[in-house]
Amino acid sequence: MSVHEVAAELRQVLVGEVREREPMARHTTFRIGGPADLYVTCDTIADLSETVRLCSQEDIEWTVVGKGSNLLVSDAGYRGAVITLGREFKAHSVQESDIKAGGACILAYIVQDAFSRGLGGLEFAVGIPGTVGGALAMNAGSSGVWMDSIVESVTLFIPGSGLERLRGSEIAWGYRMSGLPARGVIVETVLKLRQDDRARIRSEMEQSLDRRKTTQPLGKPCAGSVFTNPEGDSAGRLIEAAGLKGTRLGGARVSDIHANFIVNEGGATASDVVGLIRKIQMAVKDTHGIELTPEVRLVGEFLPA
Numbered sequence: 001m002s003v004h005e006v007a008a009e010l011r012q013v014l015v016g017e018v019r020e021r022e023p024m025a026r027h028t029t030f031r032i033g034g035p036a037d038l039y040v041t042c043d044t045i046a047d048l049s050e051t052v053r054l055c056s057q058e059d060i061e062w063t064v065v066g067k068g069s070n071l072l073v074s075d076a077g078y079r080g081a082v083i084t085l086g087r088e089f090k091a092h093s094v095q096e097s098d099i100k101a102g103g104a105c106i107l108a109y110i111v112q113d114a115f116s117r118g119l120g121g122l123e124f125a126v127g128i129p130g131t132v133g134g135a136l137a138m139n140a141g142s143s144g145v146w147m148d149s150i151v152e153s154v155t156l157f158i159p160g161s162g163l164e165r166l167r168g169s170e171i172a173w174g175y176r177m178s179g180l181p182a183r184g185v186i187v188e189t190v191l192k193l194r195q196d197d198r199a200r201i202r203s204e205m206e207q208s209l210d211r212r213k214t215t216q217p218l219g220k221p222c223a224g225s226v227f228t229n230p231e232g233d234s235a236g237r238l239i240e241a242a243g244l245k246g247t248r249l250g251g252a253r254v255s256d257i258h259a260n261f262i263v264n265e266g267g268a269t270a271s272d273v274v275g276l277i278r279k280i281q282m283a284v285k286d287t288h289g290i291e292l293t294p295e296v297r298l299v300g301e302f303l304p305a
């Protein structure tokens with residue numbers, strides 16, 4: 001079956017929407033990325049199951065994305081199906097001090113809801129864009145507190161075997177990685193919070209947002225920190241010390257505010273960003289002898305360095 005025929009077949013059976021040649025620049029916070037052959041919104045588990053089954057049967061690659069706030073998608077786009085979770089996965093509910101949230105739930109919504117109910121534990125996540133699924137896959141965090149600290153359980157959809165629930169303590173969490181099965185799609189989580197003082201939560205969230213306002217280039221298209229911090233140091237400090245703040249390649253620029261952010265100044269391509277990433281890696285290696293590892297996930301084909 002051609003990709004077009006697969007799209008037609010999926011449209012027959014899915015509740016969610018199926019788009020062809022969908023520009024990924026519309027779905028990334030970098031505002032960069034060529035077309036995905038297929039862009040499938042799975043509204044239900046049945047949608048997800050059928051999409052993955054048909055893609056596997058027809059040898060079509062697939063990948064799952066959230067809000068694209070940690071992604072750099074190739075200018076050529078993605079030869080395969082980009083799967084995103086829709087309606088059934090956007091809800092959340094609260095029971096005592098636990099929050100149950102779907103994989104597509106916007107992280108900011110539950111941060112806000114937790115605050116309004118006087119539930120503490122999610123303050124660190126204020127200002128982190130994206131979905132709950134993306135935050136778990138990345139073990140997102142700030143100021144030394146990460147998602148793993150509040151995870152009671154994660155429910156995954158595993159192609160070929162169905163739903164599997166893992167306890168947070170069974171998952172091999174790491175710095176900006178979850179250790180969850182590579183092909184597993186995060187469909188739901190239960191986060192364990194605690195009753196807390198709303199004034200304290202508010203104050204911590206406000207301080208965190210103030211810090212972001214002064215230290216990050218908010219308002220410019222970007223994907224947050226480009227590199228993970230090497231042990232005992234900060235990527236931003238190393239990049240700044242290598243004299244790279246403000247360095248520009250095409251439409252991409254190392255932020256003047258935070259050297260570990262690359263911003264799209266308008267019309268940046270993925271090649272511009274990758275070129276800048278490689279330039280930074282070489283300069284930091286030359287000046288500090290340290291190899292920086294990208295935190296941003298690459299989607300699609302990129303020329304080897």
Ligand SMILES: Cc1cc2nc3c(=O)[nH]c(=O)nc-3n(C[C@H](O)[C@H](O)[C@H](O)COP(=O)(O)OP(=O)(O)OC[C@H]3O[C@@H](n4cnc5c(N)ncnc54)[C@H](O)[C@@H]3O)c2cc1C
Pocket residue numbers: 029063064065066067068069070071085103104127128129130131132133134135136137138139140141142184185186187218222223224225297
């Ligand atoms: C301005 C700005 C500030 C940021 N600040 C921070 C910060 O303070 N701390 C931090 O950690 N990050 C930060 N980020 C990065 C980013 O927001 C986080 O990594 C976020 O958690 C990614 O969520 P997402 O839904 O956008 O995921 P995406 O970028 O869409 O995907 C990221 C990865 O998660 C996987 N994924 C997404 N959803 C699922 C799912 N349901 N099941 C399985 N895998 C999935 C994708 O395959 C991909 O590998 C920032 C980004 C921006 C733009």
